[in-house]
Amino acid sequence: MNYTSNLMAKTFSLKQQADELQEAVEAGEITAYYQPIFDVRTSEIIGVEALARWQHPRRNLLEPKAFLDVAEQLGLLDAIDDIVFRKALSIIERSKESGVSLPGISVNVSSQRLRDPALVSMLSALDLPLASFTSNYSNRFPSTAPMPR
Numbered sequence: 001m002n003y004t005s006n007l008m009a010k011t012f013s014l015k016q017q018a019d020e021l022q023e024a025v026e027a028g029e030i031t032a033y034y035q036p037i038f039d040v041r042t043s044e045i046i047g048v049e050a051l052a053r054w055q056h057p058r059r060n061l062l063e064p065k066a067f068l069d070v071a072e073q074l075g076l077l078d079a080i081d082d083i084v085f086r087k088a089l090s091i092i093e094r095s096k097e098s099g100v101s102l103p104g105i106s107v108n109v110s111s112q113r114l115r116d117p118a119l120v121s122m123l124s125a126l127d128l129p130l131a132s133f134t135s136n137y138s139n140r141f142p143s144t145a146p147m148p149r
Contacts, residue, residue, distance in 0.1 A: 017070050020056070025079050029055045032087035037106065047104035050088040052080055072112070081113055082122060 024030055034048040054062040071077050088105050095102040113119055 014070070017067070018074055021054070021067055021070055021076060022074065024054055024056070025076055025083070029057070030080055030083045031055055032084045032091075034091065034105075037104075045103070047106060048091075048102065049106040049108070050084050050091075051108070052084050072110075077110055077113060078116065078118070081107075081109060081119075084108075085123070 031053055032050040033053050035051055036045045037047040037049055038044065039046045052064050052068075054067050056062050059066075068077070068080075071080055084107055088107055092102055092105060109119075
């Protein structure tokens with residue numbers, strides 16, 4: 001294959017992934033998985049972290065590194081954040097209904113989203129139990145960008 005063929009193949013693959021990701025957001029294929037957070041002194045679970053995952057119909061469960069760069073290029077990070085926040089809120093409500101104590105839940109938020117004035121409005125509209133929620137600042141760099149020193 002020559003350079004032009006490689007570039008065309010890469011462009012086609014990126015376009016296909018972009019189309020699939022747009023469909024995934026609309027079809028409910030983006031979900032949250034929960035990882036326990038432990039107190040290192042006591043080994044007790046002190047909360048959970050909500051992690052975005054894409055339940056891809058053909059490629060199985062995808063971690064964020066497989067789709068967040070494309071999501072950022074498409075402007076879908078806000079939609080994915082909203083999905084994860086809503087899923088996290090749902091797990092808080094379900095844990096209360098079942099009598100299980102969930103001390104706290106953490107959600108990763110990109111630096112881009114932290115600067116978005118609509119974030120506060122969206123969180124307010126969700127009626128979050130703020131004492132149960134924390135957010136982790138996640139500064140992502142595109143895979144093509146040089147790492148800062």
